[in-house]
Amino acid sequence: MERNLTQIALFAALIAALGLIPKFSLASGVPISAQSLGIMLCGTVLGAKRGTLAVLLFLGLVALGLPLLAGGRGGLGVFSGVTVGYLAGFVAGAFVTGLLAQMWRGRGGWILPSVAALVGGVVVMNILGIIGMAWKLDKTLAEATVLALPFVPGDLLKCVLAGLITQALQKARPGLLQA
Numbered sequence: 001m002e003r004n005l006t007q008i009a010l011f012a013a014l015i016a017a018l019g020l021i022p023k024f025s026l027a028s029g030v031p032i033s034a035q036s037l038g039i040m041l042c043g044t045v046l047g048a049k050r051g052t053l054a055v056l057l058f059l060g061l062v063a064l065g066l067p068l069l070a071g072g073r074g075g076l077g078v079f080s081g082v083t084v085g086y087l088a089g090f091v092a093g094a095f096v097t098g099l100l101a102q103m104w105r106g107r108g109g110w111i112l113p114s115v116a117a118l119v120g121g122v123v124v125m126n127i128l129g130i131i132g133m134a135w136k137l138d139k140t141l142a143e144a145t146v147l148a149l150p151f152v153p154g155d156l157l158k159c160v161l162a163g164l165i166t167q168a169l170q171k172a173r174p175g176l177l178q179a
């Protein structure tokens with residue numbers, strides 16, 4: 001129990017730390033951000049339940065006003081901005097990544113954790129992000145999808161990184177990863 005809480009807090013802190021890497025702002029207002037790597041790792045390393053709780057803790061701190069989002073943003077206002085779909089995607093993405101990672105735990109080296117991150121941290125997260133952009137920017141889903149295309153190369157790289165980091169942690173600290 002205590003160990004779980006520590007790990008949840010640690011991964012919430014990891015997402016926050018990735019927010020210190022400068023974001024690259026695009027015309028849509030949704031930045032290229034390293035924080036989605038943290039979301040993927042929450043799922044691949046902690047699994048669905050603990051990973052989702054870590055993301056909820058992170059977003060709870062953001063809602064309280066802590067400037068933990070990339071570029072030093074925080075407060076309730078961010079939940080009504082153009083990235084609201086992505087913020088919902090942070091939660092759903094960690095959950096789906098975690099479910100798949102748990103199902104495939106210990107198999108496939110770095111590839112299966114990467115595929116889990118691809119499905120949860122790229123497909124699910126971007127679907128919600130695109131819906132949010134379409135809503136907030138008054139665009140069609142097709143137009144919003146075009147706006148999300150610049151994220152794809154970086155997001156694919158993050159999937160590979162998430163798989164490699166997860167495999168390394170599996171070897172170094174097997175107790176951290178849930179079956």
Ligand SMILES: O=C(O)CCCC[C@@H]1SC[C@@H]2NC(=O)N[C@@H]21
Pocket residue numbers: 030031032033034036069070078083086087125126129151154155
């Ligand atoms: O800071 C925020 O308010 C959320 C930013 C979300 C950015 C999304 S995460 C998935 C996709 N990949 C990126 O690099 N940026 C977007």
